Amino acid sequence: MASPKIVRWGILATGGIAQTFTVDLLADPTTRGVTHIKHTVVAAASSSSQHRAQAFLKDVGAPGDAKAYGSYEEFVGDANIDIVYIATPHSHHYQNAMLCLEAGKHVLCEKAFTVNAAQARALADKAKAKKLFLMEAVWTRYFPLSIYVREQITSGRIGPVARVFADNSMALDPEVSFGDGKHRMVNPELAGGALLDLGIYSLTWVFQTLYHTQPESSRQPPRVVAALKSYGATGAADETTTIVLAFPRPDEAGGEAHAIATTSLRIATTPGGNADTAGIRIQGPGGEIQVFPPAFRPTRTRLLLKDGSVEEKDWPQPGPGAGSGWYNGFGGSRNAEGEGHGMFWEADEAATAVVEGRKEGRYEGLAESILIMEVMDEVRKQGNLTYPEKIETTQYPTQL
Structure with missing residues (x-):
């Protein structure tokens, strides 16, 4: 039996959703029947400080040699990172994802993918030009x-x-x-x-x-x-x-x-x-x-x-199981002992795609992500809802 392929993750941002994702990511994949890949975390970045990134890596149980960065620009220069998980607010997704793609990193970006469809199209075009994997992290689709x-x-x-x-x-x-x-x-x-x-x-x-x-x-x-x-x-x-x-x-x-x-x-x-x-x-x-x-x-x-x-x-969520002493949760709530949160399914898909050389997710490709953003654009247009130009723009880089 072939050894699992190890996919090396970098985590961009260190808030609550990043913590939940990373704890799930580091759970043994065989507890959910996945044997062809294994995840590891090699770096994390906080825009506030390197110390915050260090604390995050310790809290999620990342390997001791994982690197902490106090800036996203330094972080994307880490040659050990195969794929970046972006966990910032969606107002920042476009700028953050473009930074990663420009640096040659595969990207799994939290939902909503961007603020508008123009930004989503620009990211898709950049990923295609760079021959990189890009996927919106709509975790529910992979359950x-x-x-x-x-x-x-x-x-x-x-x-x-x-x-x-x-x-x-x-x-x-x-x-x-x-x-x-x-x-x-x-x-x-x-x-x-x-x-x-x-x-x-x-x-x-x-x-x-x-x-x-x-x-x-x-x-x-x-x-x-x-x-x-x-x-x-x-x-x-x-x-x-x-x-x-x-x-x-x-x-x-x-x-x-x-x-x-x-x-x-x-x-x-x-x-x-x-x-x-x-x-x-x-x-x-x-x-x-x-x-x-x-x-x-x-x-x-x-x-x-x-x-x-x-x-x-x-459909209970798998995980290390009762008696493992392992916990995960989100927003101040904690799941039952040993029960995963469910974010590992999308991580498995993204890692598998990277190993196989695919550039999009199986259950929601980039065209569909863009179409859903177009629908939300139309909803906002009919409701007369606009956001500040600096977060609607496709201009990169733009300081937020």
């Missing part, structure tokens, strides 16, 4: 649960999907939680608002079920109608957004299909954390697939068929 849902659709089990409802909303009490207006969720300087941070997951479920499951040769962009409610305290971020999408489709494939994608930072998909109500409903003439919240990290599905049969499945 076995998501693969199962797409397989139910492509197998025809519920017939051609006719309608999808997808919500990802959180009652965050923004005036209390983000009272100073500086938090990335509401700060226009960081491209704040529900759409880019939360709504990307609603659109992820719409696109992976209604668009990605169609033959690549025939699928077409949707028509979009949107309503956006601005967050009054900052006046330049959305607090609640509703999107209606109509996907053209040949008559023999079921004809036009509709979707409603919703998001809010004022109200919750399921108040009080009650997860008994499906946040995602995928409907066809033969039945319905339900996915239970949270939309970004679901662990339960229900298939309801026209004949009355019901198939319920739980």
